[in-house]
Amino acid sequence: MHTLRRIAFIAAMAATLALIPTTLTAQNQPNRQNRQNRGNVDPAQMQQRMMERYREQFDVKNDDEWKVIETRVQGVMDARREVGVGGMGRGMMAARGGRGGNAAGDNAAAGTGQAGGRRGGGRQLSPAAQELQQAIDAKASTDEIKSKLAKYREDHQQKEAKLLKAQDDLKKVLNGRQEAVAVLAGLLN
Secondary structure (H helix, E strand, C coil), rough: HHHHHHHHHHHHHHHHHHHHHHHHHHHHHHHHHHHHHHCCCCCHHHHHHHHHHHHHHHHHCHHHHHHHHHHHHHHHHHHHHHCCCCCCCCCHHHCCCCCCCCCCCCCHHHHHHHHHHCHHCCEEECCHHHHHHHHCCCCCCCCHHHHHHHHHHHHHHHHHHHHHHHHHHHHEEEEEHHHHHHCCCCCCC
């Protein structure tokens, strides 16, 4: 009797485990379709919806006031994109053979805006980053890499300074509540 219970329990567990992959596969089907349709999104429409959400969150009713804030929000977003906040560098993807390049270090497309010259998320590498990546891929001398790295760091510091200025400019036109919303939205530190 005890053996029968054990066999029944094992059979029930096996049946349950057999159903799990089917359930997970069925749940993933709509996600695959959504990923395929992402390429059809108009960036301008997406940007407009984002700005509308910011306007709602900031609770701005006056169009003239919104024009000033919107311009500064756009400045912060542009500066963030330049700095690459939240993005992975090409090298991280290339090491795995991902979208940013390939594991073999094929960098033929680096200057053309194709895979080798892109960052994760489809962003174009800056010229300083491209030069550094090319030096790494070519296994350049230590001195050359140090030189390219210094140039890249200087370029990156300039972009970070531009971001800080854009954030400061935005902060100047926001009231206390709006500033708090901007911090939570990731526009301000």
